[in-house]
Each structure stands twice: as structure tokens, then as C-alpha cells.
Amino acid sequence: MKHSSPAFEAVKPNIGSSFTSLKFLRNENLKSHVWHYHPEVELIFVCKGSGKRQIGSNISYFSDGDLVLIGSNLPHCGMTNENTNNDYEMVLQFKPDFLGETIWEIPEMQKISGLLEKSKAGIVFGEKVKKEIGEKIVAMHEAASFRRLICFLDILEELATTQDYRILNAGKYYLQTQVEDNERINIIFNYVKDHFREQITLEEVADLANMKVPSFCRYFKKITNKTFTHFVNEYRITHALKLLAEHPLSITEVCFESGFNNFSYFNKTFKEYIKKSPSQYRKEFNYFME
Secondary structure (H helix, E strand, O other), X not given: OOOOOOEEOOOOOOOOOOOEEEEEEOOOOOOOOOXXXXXXXXXXXXXXXXXXXXXXXXXXXXXXXXXXXXXXXXXXXXXXXXXXXXXXXXXXXXXXXXXXXXXXXXXXXXXXXXXXXXXXXXXXXXXXXXXXXXXXXXXXXXXXXXHHHHHHHHHHHHHHHOOOEEEXXXXXXXXXXXXXXXXXXXXXXXXXXXXXXXXXXXXXXXXXXXXXHHHHHHHXXXXXXXXXXXXXXXXXXXXHHHHHHHOOOOHHHHHHHOOOOOHHHHHHHHHXXXXXXXXXXXXXXHHHHO
């Protein structure tokens, strides 16, 4: 069986611009689910809608749009698909040196430089920032060339100064290690992505990585700051969140559709990760969305 590494995505700036600014209407960005990477830093704003995202080793669910900053060469996928029901999606992409290699060394750029360093592990921003910055991104997209650049720097400055954010890969998960490490871990991620509904054994994934089980367990924990079981359960629980929020399935059906083959274990694991039961989550989510 052939297992693929994340696809390299070639990014070209807009004509007459030093960075890329794209707007996708609902259901247009259908390649966003592909596991991919690029040297460009990427800022993504999803207006409304819900869905799953995987950025590095972090798998999570968003329920009312999204605003994330993804660092250079950090593999990611998710965001939107035909079921997301977003209004639109804005994607800004820029190389870290798009203003020159030394620009981040000047005093005025120190905060933005720090932001780009944090983005190597992936950043998700809070509700208020998401709304404010989303509106600015839309306005920037419509601006003329020079004004667009000024607006973009203003957006980066605001993101660099807010405290309303969360680092997605707390263990400094940078996929900028050796090529062999990249290929190994990405084979595992792709396998989980394709097979999380099935039983996955440590022997299977260790074999994919050409390692013995004990060595694989130590390796995976070192790279992702998580055990493999934790990673798979997180993937399954994130899928369960999506099903509970978006589909009229019974909780038992959600359990098995998410890859759990034991209902009591599903309930126990769900409570450990979400701090509430599946039924309580669905009830509160539906109340919040009304």
C-alpha cells in the first residue's frame, strides 16, 4: 500500500503584490481538505460555518467560523468542504521574507516577528479578534496595491498584540526537522486520517514507520508531545463533535461512526476531552446556535 507525505503546494503572489490574497465563496475551496504544506505563512479566516481542522498534530473542531495563523512548512488540512456551510473563506499567504530578510530585525517589527515565530506551532484566535480581523481582511482584499500592503501590516500588528489566542501545538510541534522524520510522521497522520473509523493497532503503525513498537511509541511522543492513543482518540472525538453538531444521528451512532467500538469507553473518553457528556454537548451547542 502506498502512503503519501503531505503535498507541496506552490503559492504565487497576486499580480502586482508581494503576497497572496484569495477569497473563496461557499464550497469553492474544495482542495482545503488535502494534507499539504508550503513555505509561505498562511492566515485563514472562515466566515461562519463549522468543520474539522488538523494543523500539525493538533486536531480540533470549529463551530462558528475560524481565524488561524499557520507557520511556514507546517502541514495542515481541514478548514472547509462541501458540508462546512461557511459564507466565504479568506486566505492570505506570504513568505517570511516577503519584505526582505532583515525587515523583522528593526524595532517596529519585533512584535510581528514574535508572532511569526509562534505561528510555527499554529495559532487560533478568539471570537472578538476573529470578527474584527475578518472584517479587516475583507476590506484589505478590496484595496489597491499599496493600501493593501499597509492594511496587511496593520492586521499582523493587531494579531501580534492580542492576548486572545491559543497555540495549537503546545509541544513546539515544528515539522521542520529532518526529512526522514517528516516522512515518517506524515505517513502516520495520513493513515489515521484515512482509517480512524477502524481499529488501529500499535503494531500496524509501528510497521508503517519501520520501527519496533516501543521505539515508535517513544518517537511519536517526542515529535507530537502526545501518545499515539491520545492522538487517535483526539481525532475520533473531534469527528464526534462534528457529527453531534451537524448530523441528526443518535449518540450511539455517533460513537460507532467516530471509530469507537465501545459506547461506555466513548462516553468516558468524550468527558475526559470535552469536560461534558456527548448529550450535554449537543444540547448546549444547539442552544448556543439558536
